[in-house]
Amino acid sequence: MSPGATKVFQPGLFEAYDPSQFYDEMFSAPGTPRPHYAGIFEKLASLAASQFEERRQLADVTFLLQGITFTVYSDGTGTERLFPFDLIPRILPGTEWERIERGLTQRVVALNLFLQDVYGQQRILRDGRIARSLVYSCQHFRREMVGVEVPRGIHTHISGIDLVRDSKTGEFLVLEDNVRTPSGVSYVLENRLVMTRCFPELFQTHEVLPVNNYPAELCKILRVISPRTGEEPQMALLTPGIHNSAYFEHSFLAQQMGIELVEGRDLVVDGSVVYMKTIRGLTRVDVIYRRVDDEFLDPLTFRPDSVLGVPGLMGAYRAGNVTLANAVGNGVADDKAIYAYVPDFIRYYLDEEPVLRNVDTYLCAKPDDLAYVLEHLPDLVVKAVGESGGYGMLIGPASAGREIEEFRRRITAEPRNYIAQPVIGLSRVPSYDPATGRMAGRHVDLRPYCLYNGDDVIIVPGGLTRVALQPGSLVVNSSQGGGSKDTWVLRGEH
Amino acid sequence: MLSRIADSLFWLARYMERAEDTARILDVNYHMLLEGSRRQPYRLRWEPLLVMAGEDQRFKQHYSDANATTVFDFLAFGADNPSSISQCIAKARENARTIRDYISREMWEDINGLYHAVNRFGPQEVGAGPHRFCNLVKFGSHRFHGVSDATLPRDEGWQFLRVGRFLERAEMTARLVDVQYQNLVVTQTDLGALDNHQWMAVLKSVGAYEAYHRQYHSPIEPERVADMLILHALHPRSIRFSMTEVQAGLRAVSGTGPGYYANEAERFTGKVLEGLRYDKIEEILKRGLHAYLHEVLRSCRLIGEDIARTYFFYAVVA
Numbered sequence: 001m002s003p004g005a006t007k008v009f010q011p012g013l014f015e016a017y018d019p020s021q022f023y024d025e026m027f028s029a030p031g032t033p034r035p036h037y038a039g040i041f042e043k044l045a046s047l048a049a050s051q052f053e054e055r056r057q058l059a060d061v062t063f064l065l066q067g068i069t070f071t072v073y074s075d076g077t078g079t080e081r082l083f084p085f086d087l088i089p090r091i092l093p094g095t096e097w098e099r100i101e102r103g104l105t106q107r108v109v110a111l112n113l114f115l116q117d118v119y120g121q122q123r124i125l126r127d128g129r130i131a132r133s134l135v136y137s138c139q140h141f142r143r144e145m146v147g148v149e150v151p152r153g154i155h156t157h158i159s160g161i162d163l164v165r166d167s168k169t170g171e172f173l174v175l176e177d178n179v180r181t182p183s184g185v186s187y188v189l190e191n192r193l194v195m196t197r198c199f200p201e202l203f204q205t206h207e208v209l210p211v212n213n214y215p216a217e218l219c220k221i222l223r224v225i226s227p228r229t230g231e232e233p234q235m236a237l238l239t240p241g242i243h244n245s246a247y248f249e250h251s252f253l254a255q256q257m258g259i260e261l262v263e264g265r266d267l268v269v270d271g272s273v274v275y276m277k278t279i280r281g282l283t284r285v286d287v288i289y290r291r292v293d294d295e296f297l298d299p300l301t302f303r304p305d306s307v308l309g310v311p312g313l314m315g316a317y318r319a320g321n322v323t324l325a326n327a328v329g330n331g332v333a334d335d336k337a338i339y340a341y342v343p344d345f346i347r348y349y350l351d352e353e354p355v356l357r358n359v360d361t362y363l364c365a366k367p368d369d370l371a372y373v374l375e376h377l378p379d380l381v382v383k384a385v386g387e388s389g390g391y392g393m394l395i396g397p398a399s400a401g402r403e404i405e406e407f408r409r410r411i412t413a414e415p416r417n418y419i420a421q422p423v424i425g426l427s428r429v430p431s432y433d434p435a436t437g438r439m440a441g442r443h444v445d446l447r448p449y450c451l452y453n454g455d456d457v458i459i460v461p462g463g464l465t466r467v468a469l470q471p472g473s474l475v476v477n478s479s480q481g482g483g484s485k486d487t488w489v490l491r492g493e494h
Numbered sequence: 495m496l497s498r499i500a501d502s503l504f505w506l507a508r509y510m511e512r513a514e515d516t517a518r519i520l521d522v523n524y525h526m527l528l529e530g531s532r533r534q535p536y537r538l539r540w541e542p543l544l545v546m547a548g549e550d551q552r553f554k555q556h557y558s559d560a561n562a563t564t565v566f567d568f569l570a571f572g573a574d575n576p577s578s579i580s581q582c583i584a585k586a587r588e589n590a591r592t593i594r595d596y597i598s599r600e601m602w603e604d605i606n607g608l609y610h611a612v613n614r615f616g617p618q619e620v621g622a623g624p625h626r627f628c629n630l631v632k633f634g635s636h637r638f639h640g641v642s643d644a645t646l647p648r649d650e651g652w653q654f655l656r657v658g659r660f661l662e663r664a665e666m667t668a669r670l671v672d673v674q675y676q677n678l679v680v681t682q683t684d685l686g687a688l689d690n691h692q693w694m695a696v697l698k699s700v701g702a703y704e705a706y707h708r709q710y711h712s713p714i715e716p717e718r719v720a721d722m723l724i725l726h727a728l729h730p731r732s733i734r735f736s737m738t739e740v741q742a743g744l745r746a747v748s749g750t751g752p753g754y755y756a757n758e759a760e761r762f763t764g765k766v767l768e769g770l771r772y773d774k775i776e777e778i779l780k781r782g783l784h785a786y787l788h789e790v791l792r793s794c795r796l797i798g799e800d801i802a803r804t805y806f807f808y809a810v811v812a
Contacts, residue, residue, distance in 0.1 A: 067606045242592050251594035261595035277497045279805040
């Protein structure tokens with residue numbers, strides 16, 4: 001550029017980009033980036049399509065080499081596909097993140113207090129703040145846990161709280177709590193690693209808060225919940241095995257924490273003590289970070305056909321000889337009907353107003369709500385209360401009359417099993433569309449990962465941004481064609 | 495160390511070694527046989543490779559004729575051949591995948607990259623000349639051990655890798671010598687120059703061609719080749735060297751000193767090594783090479799079985 005020449009706006013990859021009626025995380029108006037996105041926009045807009053494509057391929061190769069793939073068996077050869085990763089980061093200004101962090105902290109503490117209470121004194125039930133029948137009818141309520149005292153009172157060691165930004169108000173809302181075995185945190189770490197390799201220069205010009213302390217923080221928590229005090233605890237991560245879609249994450253976390261990765265067949269219970277089979281005989285295990293669902297943990301207590309679990313594990317757990325993280329029975333707290341009461345839990349247990357609001361929710365278990373839901377099915381999102389991963393869902397506006405009628409039948413038959421919410425216009429982030437070679441707005445959510453040590457909630461800045469890469473799609477789950485993005489929290493004001 | 499992890503490390507190394515050895519043999523023979531082809535029908539030469547891999551019967555179920563194309567295809571890519579190179583690499587990777595938390599990230603990335611690279615090859619690419627493919631596998635194996643040595647602590651896990659690698663190598667070398675000696679010396683004596691050509695192939699396929707000349711300064715003689723591949727103390731592909739490594743690995747795991755044994759695997763290893771250390775090649779040939787190597791192979795099998803019994807699949811008495 002010659003001295004004195006004015007800088008010409010070069011939209012580059014952003015040519016014809018339309019933020020449309022949705023909240024766009026990058027642009028406040030067409031062609032006008034938000035202050036915290038200005039640097040990124042300038043960099044990306046200066047790239048030729050071929051330069052961008054080069055970096056995209058570097059990212060793909062990195063993921064392929066890491067083996068961060070899932071296997072598609074439909075074509076008979078077991079082809080491995082990559083989990084789609086989009087290179088345009090999702091950026092949150094530090095000030096906005098602080099508010100989210102406060103909201104998550106109070107929510108996680110309240111969820112933990114609810115679990116302590118519901119499996120302990122049941123104060124909240126006696127006070128009539130939530131119906132006993134609603135709690136007891138949760139699919140994942142475990143009566144085996146009533147009266148069990150867990151070390152340091154921690155039930156929710158790890159929580160993944162799904163947030164969405166409502167395009168109407170620009171406000172972050174809580175969409176869902178995941179306090180059983182939330183997955184995805186390895187992608188937070190891997191996405192960051194790949195991003196620093198593909199766009200190192202961006203990290204020199206932006207002060208991005210680091211995320212790589214997650215395994216160390218988790219490991220600290222696993223250490224302090226060991227039932228054998230005074231001894232070096234033996235910790236293990238229990239995985240269902242290599243055929244589980246989250247296996248990469250299990251091995252990744254075990255490796256990063258330096259703890260054993262075990263399968264059910266590696267463990268044996270004797271005299272209510274858990275051991276693992278080593279080349280030198282049996283070694284006692286104190287803490288198990290289990291990534292196996294409750295119902296598969298112990299065939300003697302739960303599903304007798306489970307081969308993933310360890311016979312006698314629940315006995316050892318109840319005897320206090322081994323600690324499980326997360327605790328058993330947490331599913332009662334992330335049931336989608338219970339979800340509607342979490343803001344009340346925050347008021348009841350903490351005497352605080354919730355910082356992060358829920359999405360308005362209709363409980364089909366309530367007659368008035370049920371009537372409203374059945375009347376407005378084509379406008380609502382309906383979810384089965386015990387499901388996760390985007391299964392058992394009806395998105396009214398996107399569904400045919402036949403599907404809507406099918407859900408009407410199911411809801412009427414089992415109202416307790418369903419909730420409904422208005423369709424939230426999720427905010428969008430520009431994402432690369434390989435079909436056009438341009439940027440296009442795609443809907444995103446945000447799942448921060450919260451660790452709880454009984455005193456403090458530790459949250460890695462940001463979390464996992466999932467993105468619905470299909471044009472117009474609102475479903476971000478990887479099982480439904482979703483991908484992910486690196487999520488940045490920038491230090492300071494913007 | 496978890497028994498399952500030790501088991502996976504042991505087999506990871508075995509599969510990697512089998513892939514490398516098969517690639518070596520294929521590479522050398524493919525090119526050697528091209529030169530010898532005008533004087534000798536392919537069939538005579540390619541069948542021993544199938545015997546060596548222990549897959550001659552299975553081959554016959556899938557192909558009628560053993561020639562450069564079919565044998566290469568079967569041994570390199572055969573999806574129905576559990577010892578084919580691509581199957582070995584796939585199984586090595588699968589074992590690595592189950593112990594990703596134990597092995598280093600670099601080890602995983604390397605073996606995973608090798609798997610994808612091998613998968614990109616097909617019979618078409620190899621038609622242009624299989625050297626590139628064989629080299630990929632050979633150096634993939636070298637790199638695997640290089641990365642392992644550079645990134646793994648020398649704990650029991652590393653020892654299981656070592657034992658698996660050298661037990662497999664001892665078996666492969668024993669089969670190679672057995673089959674080629676049978677093929678070249680016992681059944682065909684009138685080949686002259688071609689014979690020499692073939693023994694050169696044997697030496698080259700274990701990377702011992704240069705070492706042979708340095709050692710003997712003589713034309714290639716079958717007895718000396720056998721001597722070198724069976725009894726050489728220092729050549730890293732000889733059976734003796736391999737079994738010495740197996741013994742050192744097993745002793746490092748059990749903590750047993752020289753002269754003692756902690757389990758049947760160590761006892762058999764010691765027995766085989768006694769012979770390898772004190773027998774002379776003339777004695778072995780007089781007693782019968784085939785029987786001798788057969789005994790070595792039987793011991794290797796028993797050693798593998800007892801390692802599994804002692805460390806991987808022992809009964810838990812609760």
